[in-house]
Amino acid sequence: MVKNFHYWLYVIGIISILSMILYLYVSFSIKENEMKENVIFNKLETILIQHEKIENWLEEECKENQNIQECILMNSDKSKMLNTMLYMTINQDISYSFLVFKDENNRYRFLADGASEPARVMQKIDTDDKKVWDEAYSSEEGTLLSSNKQTDGLWLTYLSPFVENNQTYMMLVTDFSISLDNKIKNTISPIKEILLYILSITIVIFIIGIFQTIMYFIARKESFTDQLTGLNNRNYLRKVIDSRFPYDKYDIAIVDIDFFKKINDQYGHDIGDIVLKDISNIFKKIVGKDDFIFRYGGEEFLFLFQRNSSEKLLKELMYRVREHVININNQTIKFTISVGVNKNLHRCKHFTDMVKTADIALYNAKRSGRNKIVYYSEEIDDEKQSNFQTVQSAIDENRVFCEYQAIIDTSSDCVFKYETLVRIKDTNGTTLYPNSFLEIIKDTNIYTDLTKKVIDISISKFLDLNVHKFSINLGLQDFNNPEIVNYVLKVIEKYPKLIDLMSIEVLEYDKVDDEISCIAMVKLLQDKGLKIALDDFGSGYANFSTILSYSFDFIKIDGSIIRKVVEDDKAVKMVQSILSFAQAHNIIVICEFVYSQEVYEVLKSIGVEYMQGYYLSKPSQDLEWKLLK
Amino acid sequence: MRMIDAVSSHKILSIYTNCQKLKEILPAEKIIFVDDCSDANLAILEKSKIEKNCTDIPIITLEYDLLKKYPNSIGSFFWQKGRPNIIFIKSRLENQNIDLDNAFDEFIEENIW
Numbered sequence: 132m133v134k135n136f137h138y139w140l141y142v143i144g145i146i147s148i149l150s151m152i153l154y155l156y157v158s159f160s161i162k163e164n165e166m167k168e169n170v171i172f173n174k175l176e177t178i179l180i181q182h183e184k185i186e187n188w189l190e191e192e193c194k195e196n197q198n199i200q201e202c203i204l205m206n207s208d209k210s211k212m213l214n215t216m217l218y219m220t221i222n223q224d225i226s227y228s229f230l231v232f233k234d235e236n237n238r239y240r241f242l243a244d245g246a247s248e249p250a251r252v253m254q255k256i257d258t259d260d261k262k263v264w265d266e267a268y269s270s271e272e273g274t275l276l277s278s279n280k281q282t283d284g285l286w287l288t289y290l291s292p293f294v295e296n297n298q299t300y301m302m303l304v305t306d307f308s309i310s311l312d313n314k315i316k317n318t319i320s321p322i323k324e325i326l327l328y329i330l331s332i333t334i335v336i337f338i339i340g341i342f343q344t345i346m347y348f349i350a351r352k353e354s355f356t357d358q359l360t361g362l363n364n365r366n367y368l369r370k371v372i373d374s375r376f377p378y379d380k381y382d383i384a385i386v387d388i389d390f391f392k393k394i395n396d397q398y399g400h401d402i403g404d405i406v407l408k409d410i411s412n413i414f415k416k417i418v419g420k421d422d423f424i425f426r427y428g429g430e431e432f433l434f435l436f437q438r439n440s441s442e443k444l445l446k447e448l449m450y451r452v453r454e455h456v457i458n459i460n461n462q463t464i465k466f467t468i469s470v471g472v473n474k475n476l477h478r479c480k481h482f483t484d485m486v487k488t489a490d491i492a493l494y495n496a497k498r499s500g501r502n503k504i505v506y507y508s509e510e511i512d513d514e515k516q517s518n519f520q521t522v523q524s525a526i527d528e529n530r531v532f533c534e535y536q537a538i539i540d541t542s543s544d545c546v547f548k549y550e551t552l553v554r555i556k557d558t559n560g561t562t563l564y565p566n567s568f569l570e571i572i573k574d575t576n577i578y579t580d581l582t583k584k585v586i587d588i589s590i591s592k593f594l595d596l597n598v599h600k601f602s603i604n605l606g607l608q609d610f611n612n613p614e615i616v617n618y619v620l621k622v623i624e625k626y627p628k629l630i631d632l633m634s635i636e637v638l639e640y641d642k643v644d645d646e647i648s649c650i651a652m653v654k655l656l657q658d659k660g661l662k663i664a665l666d667d668f669g670s671g672y673a674n675f676s677t678i679l680s681y682s683f684d685f686i687k688i689d690g691s692i693i694r695k696v697v698e699d700d701k702a703v704k705m706v707q708s709i710l711s712f713a714q715a716h717n718i719i720v721i722c723e724f725v726y727s728q729e730v731y732e733v734l735k736s737i738g739v740e741y742m743q744g745y746y747l748s749k750p751s752q753d754l755e756w757k758l759l760k
Numbered sequence: 761m762r763m764i765d766a767v768s769s770h771k772i773l774s775i776y777t778n779c780q781k782l783k784e785i786l787p788a789e790k791i792i793f794v795d796d797c798s799d800a801n802l803a804i805l806e807k808s809k810i811e812k813n814c815t816d817i818p819i820i821t822l823e824y825d826l827l828k829k830y831p832n833s834i835g836s837f838f839w840q841k842g843r844p845n846i847i848f849i850k851s852r853l854e855n856q857n858i859d860l861d862n863a864f865d866e867f868i869e870e871n872i873w
Contacts, residue, residue: 227841238866250840251873254824257845286842306842 140340147333154326170309174224175275175289178305181220181228182273182291185213185303189293199293199300200232203242203252210243210252217245220305226286227306231256233268233299242301260288268292268299357426359404360411368425368433378476378485382441384434385489386414386448389467389501391430392611392645402459406466413451417444433486438474445470445504453502467502469493474506487519490575518571521563525555526580532556533588534750535601538721538743541731547721547741548600550636551589552750553581573606579614586622592754593632599754602634602664610637610652611645623659630660636687638666639677646680653681664721668709675712686713687743690724697729707737763820763837763846764791764802766860776800776814778807779822805830818856827872834858835867 192209193202203209217228228245239258244250258264260276267274267290274290291303355367363371388394388410395403407430414432418424419440427433436444449468457464471493479485488507496505525531535549555563572578586603593601609615623629635656653663664685665677669692678686688709695702706722713720722734725744734742764773764786773790776797777783782804783793794800797814805811806822810829819833824840827833827849834856835848846867848860853868860868 229841246841251824253871253873254840255845255847255869256840256843257867258843304841 140337140344143333143336143340147330147337150326150330150333154323154330171275171287174287174305174307174309175273177220177225178228178289178291178303178307179273181216181305182293182303185216185230186293188212188216199295200242203230203301207252213243214245214249217243218247219245221245224309225305225307227304229256229304230301231304232301233265237265239264239302264290264302268302271297271299360407360426362411362414362424362426362432364426368423368427371423371435372482378479380438381435381476382438382472382474383476383485383489384436384441384445384470384472384504385427385486385493386432386434387469387493387497388430389469389497391466392648394464394466396645396647398459398464402457402464405459406457406464409455409457410452410466410468413455414448417448417451419444433489441472441474445472449502449504469496469501470504471496472504472506483523484520487523487575487577491519494575518568519575519577521557522555522568522572522577522581524558526577526584530556530558531581531584531588532752533585533592534752535592535754536743536750537748538602538741539747540740541735541742542740546599548602548634549593549754550743551585551601551603553585553604573608579612582609582615583618586618589633590622590626590629594626594628596754597628597632600632600634602636604636604638604666607637607639607649610649616652616656619656619661620659623661634662634664634684636664636666636685637681637683650680657682657684669705678712678716678718683718685719685721687721687723693722693724693730693734693744694726696733697727703733703737706734706739710738763835763864764804766864773802774800775802775804776811776817777804778811779804782822805833818858832856 189199189202192212193199196202203213213230217230220228229250230242230244231239232242234240239256241250241252241254241256243252250256263274263276267276270292271294273292275287276290277287286306286308289303289305289307291305292299293301293303355363355370357364388406391403391406394406411426411432414424414434418434419437421437422440422444423435425433449470452466452468455465471489471491473479473485473488473492475488476485479488492505492507496503499505532554534552534554536552537546538548538550539545540547553565553569555568557563569578572581582605589601589603593599605615619635623633637653657663662684663681664687665681665683666687667689668674668678668686670689686709688706692702692705696706710720712718719741720739721741721743722739723743725731725734725742725746727746730744731742731746764775772792774792774794775786776794776799797803797811797817800814800817803811803814803817803819804822805814805819805826814830815832817832819830821827821830821833821836821838823838824836824845824847827836827847832852833849834852835846837844837846839845846864848864848868849872850868850870853860
């Protein structure tokens, strides 16, 4: 549509130019003076022919006379003949045509007259231009003189002397108008007016078109520009990375500002914005004219550097950012960046693969301490890359599915709720479990996509049944991921029933970067009504310290403790102490890894109500739970 | 008007004319237009209709051919080929004892053609 609009603009522009050329041609090329000259020239040609005819005729008729004046005056027939000859020239443009001679008193007198009622021979004729007439009479050349006697045209008089032996014996006087000129003007005027209208309309349309085009380009520029940093945004990235992009000449780099969330939290978002702007300005100064830079995410930037200069520019980038200092309220802020680079873009089939590989390198840079550049190495990351692709293709090709393991309320032997467990089928049909892929895709967009997918699958499974409760697993870091938190908020807003049906089990993979916002997000979801459980309590970071920070509704004691309850009394005491702590704080305790009757009996004996494990129920795609014990 | 002044010695002219347009053109403060030629001291005539009562006063015609029709016409003012023409007939001026200023010499003709 926009392209067509431009074509129309070109067409209108061409019409404008053609109209202008035509108008200028009609206005100036067909000049009034030239037209007059042409008309006059035609008239004079007629007059001169007439002059020649008369001259020839008189030469023949008066060859025996010495004086041609006398020849005419003495013979009325000749005079009448001349009248007739002159009469023949009279038309709508030639008004008067008559022959005069000058007498001894220098008065002009008629010899012949072409009028229908001719003047009398010898009759005197006065003229306003006597001096000019006299000059014309005494010269051998014809003289053209004009007078403005007509208001709508020009009256011209042509004085054409008849000369013999260097003496003028009479003069042909022809009065004519160039009213024909008006006819031409009258014909041309409408054409000029039409052209002027066309020109005006097309110019107006052209100006509107140009205005629209400018507005379009401004809007396009805005749609391609990140408003905060002035860098290109993802829209522009999508435009740039088409099949014609010379990937073989470029390296891709993803740059992340280290601990940016802390800057935001400590100094506020306004300062965070200043940091983003400052860093963007540093980036802008460094990149070459053929390099590309995009704001890819919150504090993530994507670069497409020309291969031959990328390493040097990246080092320069690191150095400049490290050296840059921002002064806020007498405080200096310094920051660093982590960079992931892929120099082998040509080996990737799609741009998403290129970004993924650079993302892996960025992930490695962050994991290995940040503030560094890590290049994607195909050899080391081959397996990772393969796993990435496995998960991504499983998401794309709907090979992600869930199994549901019941958590049993042992007081009633009923299902308390189901825990949703993600599974992936690879292309061979083999089921892959989270331990084989989750760690690899963590901190990547694929992880986010997978999480959303699991939420969608669980909702479609449980929502319509409206009977069973279920839980989904999220990492504590996921509460620092606005995309995941927003997605959860979105689904509970869309399906309010979920507040009663769904709970979240928090797996604490690592210590979170930004615990304050993590706590806030957990509380936000709890305020919405969702129940949150702490999974794997007693292992890793999932300990009493975590419980102090968060207000969990459930805690799930880790299997590493439960498996020992049969033979290790300390494990039993540990569970008992957790139970008494939980009861004191109204927290429900769930024991997982209940794999045998012995474990079940021990836990039951110390008052554990909610249990999960292969002894009670195995994970299954359907919900036809059957108590196994 | 100069032409009329030239042929008349009267301070106030009484003119008879059959040309209505002339009555609108000539200045009323110096001229009295009369309806009968016998009351006039100058006639200015156009067209070929003969004014029978205008035989005793000088006449200025507005057509050349009328000079022949009015023996007492002394001159003529008319448009010839889009140009104003003035003619006074010498013998008739003399007959009527009219003496013209020298400025009009160029318009005085011996003959009527």
